[in-house]
Amino acid sequence: MQFHSIGSGIDSLWRLSNAKSRSISPENFDGAKGKGGMATDGTGAKCARDLGQGWKVSPSIDIAAGEEHTIADIEGPGMIQQIWMTIGGLWRFSILRIYWDDQTQPSVECPVGDFFASGWGSGWGTGKEAFAQLSSLAVCVNPGSAFNCYWQMPFHKRCRITVTNIAPDSVRIYYQINYALTEVPEDVAYFHAQFRRVNPLPYKEVYTLLDGVSGRGQYVGTYMAWGVNNNGWWGEGEIKFYLDGDRDYPTICGTGTEDYFCGSYNFENFRTKQYQEFTTPYAGMHQVIRGNATGMYDVQQRFSLYRWHITDPVRFDQELKVTMQALGWRSGGRYLPLQDDIASVAYWYQTLPTAPFPKLPDKDYLEII
16 A cells, blocks of 8 residues: 555655655745755845855744735645744734634644744844744654754645735744655544633633534644642643533543643652743643742742644544633632633644634734733
8 A cells, every 4th residue: 555654754765656745935936846955035135145045045034013824835645744934923812713624714833932832022123032942743842943844744635825924024034844745645634723821810700722623533732821829739620621512511521730730749840849941741830930039939920831632632523612720828728720821722634614713812812921
């Protein structure tokens, strides 16, 4: 049987395939064969003026304030294999969208930073850089602010990727999108990612990561940017997965926030009596922003957490809803429903069509103060 390269990994690198490797970047905007490095104008033209064509003339692009720029438009069948990106400005103000097979509804709609599990950061040139290194199978964030995504994204007809700059100033972006033109099985599901934010979470309300999903597929990952508005421990809440007709009670229920993110006992380093950052292939808390906090449980600390369901995808046949409680402690050993600043990205695969997403918050609501 001919190997089509979908799902390729270290255990199949030895197999021959008819897949065609292609790559889109500012040095080859449409990924055409034999057309890379031909630019005669671009953001590097002045630097290359003594060397000329072929010498890094167009390594990046500038996206003007308010502009949407299409960074990839690929005719399928094929599969996105890796995305590398580094971008200036405030990462919440650059919006990534991905459209599959000529849908007008995006299947990915997310601020760039949050998509790459970096919700609290900003890029070079802002004076507010907040890089946090992350090593995992699905997403890596490397020095100085290099975003890498390894989610495999097959498609049958077309893939279109855009970045919209909602900031008041121009933003510079470097990117490379590596993909294969190859046969795609009929039973593939399409990659999706949805951003949400609530600040603050209303008292006694449960935070919703995902709702309104319609189709068949599997939930594969969670990123959360969690800002704590109370003193004390904030992670007693349970995650819940409502599958295929579940209403009042879910099929899958976790036992605590740090448990879901594969930690324990408040993520505490018992020697230092502080939160302990960690980054692993499947889960981590790779960023703790302590601000002026000196104690472990001081108010106004911020956290980045991720959990990839690579070995344990949550499968659904018709619909899916995912929620997370925000719980701390109050007097008398009682739970305290928290009113924290919580943002999230839910990652999943499903059949098309994609149901409409909730309206993305405006710039002022997205902004981190």
